Amino acid sequence: MHAFIVALLLMPTSAACAQAGAPPSLTGFEDAIHHWRNVHGDKYPRYAPDQVAQIADNILRYQRSDGGWIENQDPARILDDTEKARFDAEARKSGGSFDNRNIYTQLDYLATAYAITGDARYRDGSLEGIAFTLAHQIPSCGGWPHTVPATQSYHPHITIADDVTAGVLGTLRKVVTDTRRYAFVDTALRIRVQEAIANGDACLLRLQVRQGDALAGWAGQYDATTLQPAQGRKFELPSITGQETVGVLRYLMSISDPSPDIVAAVQGGVAWLQRVEITGWRIETFDAPAEQFQYHRSANDRRLVADAAATGLWARFYDVRDNSVVLATRDSVRVARYDDIPRERRTGYEWYGGWPASLLAKDYPQWKARHAPPN
Numbered sequence: 001m002h003a004f005i006v007a008l009l010l011m012p013t014s015a016a017c018a019q020a021g022a023p024p025s026l027t028g029f030e031d032a033i034h035h036w037r038n039v040h041g042d043k044y045p046r047y048a049p050d051q052v053a054q055i056a057d058n059i060l061r062y063q064r065s066d067g068g069w070i071e072n073q074d075p076a077r078i079l080d081d082t083e084k085a086r087f088d089a090e091a092r093k094s095g096g097s098f099d100n101r102n103i104y105t106q107l108d109y110l111a112t113a114y115a116i117t118g119d120a121r122y123r124d125g126s127l128e129g130i131a132f133t134l135a136h137q138i139p140s141c142g143g144w145p146h147t148v149p150a151t152q153s154y155h156p157h158i159t160i161a162d163d164v165t166a167g168v169l170g171t172l173r174k175v176v177t178d179t180r181r182y183a184f185v186d187t188a189l190r191i192r193v194q195e196a197i198a199n200g201d202a203c204l205l206r207l208q209v210r211q212g213d214a215l216a217g218w219a220g221q222y223d224a225t226t227l228q229p230a231q232g233r234k235f236e237l238p239s240i241t242g243q244e245t246v247g248v249l250r251y252l253m254s255i256s257d258p259s260p261d262i263v264a265a266v267q268g269g270v271a272w273l274q275r276v277e278i279t280g281w282r283i284e285t286f287d288a289p290a291e292q293f294q295y296h297r298s299a300n301d302r303r304l305v306a307d308a309a310a311t312g313l314w315a316r317f318y319d320v321r322d323n324s325v326v327l328a329t330r331d332s333v334r335v336a337r338y339d340d341i342p343r344e345r346r347t348g349y350e351w352y353g354g355w356p357a358s359l360l361a362k363d364y365p366q367w368k369a370r371h372a373p374p375n
């Protein structure tokens with residue numbers, strides 16, 4: 001699912017959408033909506049996708065005083081008066097989170113809502129979101145943090161996980177290329193956005209892990225001072241990530257005129273994904289007694305099953321030195337086997353997946369034919 005979301009986020013949204021008056025897609029909010037429903041369920045009233053003004057009004061209501069947004073909100077949720085009052089009070093606070101495809105998705109939706117409705121409030125909300133984004137680019141490299149102000153140890157890290165830095169850069173590229181939808185961005189701001197893109201692209205190239213002379217993938221987060229892979233949540237140990245590498249590669253492959261360094265980064269990342277593919281094993285989901293955990297409910301469990309014919313599986317995390325699979329508990333203890341992870345984390349986290357499959361089978365060969373033809 002995440003690779004599909006990334007692909008959609010990197011597509012130009014819409015001069016066509018604005019011209020036709022079609023409602024902007026809510027696909028970019030899919031992760032936020034999923035997390036909201038994990039905690040609150042899905043039995044609540046929602047606006048239809050074509051109720052653009054009502055959804056955009058919600059997004060403005062969620063926006064904080066400095067232009068940011070908190071994560072994991074459903075923008076289409078119909079709020080009662082009590083909830084409206086709560087969000088109005090929250091809006092007087094500052095800060096926000098780029099986690100789970102947040103902030104850049106809101107500012108992009110508001111830009112399209114302005115193109116459709118002409119309501120200047122949506123233009124201004126989008127501009128405030130752009131300003132917030134530019135203000136929080138990390139000077140030491142050019143990436144973006146997880147959350148500001150930080151409330152967890154990993155929040156200040158340069159964050160690759162959940163398409164934070166790649167997602168921001170993909171949207172900033174829309175700001176400077178989709179000149180019809182972002183016509184309200186003046187020359188001075190456009191120049192600042194272009195500078196942020198240049199710094200962010202350079203940062204991604206700088207952070208790509210090297211294994212000897214070979215380029216590999218990207219870690220989920222990096223220390224903003226040392227620029228070394230860093231720990232995320234307690235069970236996310238410093239490592240190269242199979243899933244997030246795909247997001248970075250999709251972003252780099254979306255650049256229409258890639259430099260030789262970007263071409264080399266893509267080819268190195270793809271070669272690494274090919275090296276670390278897991279064959280002979282598959283994930284099996286099976287029924288288990290229902291159990292309610294803090295953040296999710298599960299009526300099944302998962303296990304690794306040997307299958308000589310199985311292909312197309314990758315681990316979420318790989319050791320930066322030897323590419324061994326990195327698995328861990330909520331206590332930050334690295335374990336050797338998948339079934340050593342307690343059920344809560346086995347069922348509440350994707351330790352294995354097929355994230356690179358479509359990129360390797362379809363997208364990369366098409367990109368390579370355009371940008372990296374054989375000598």
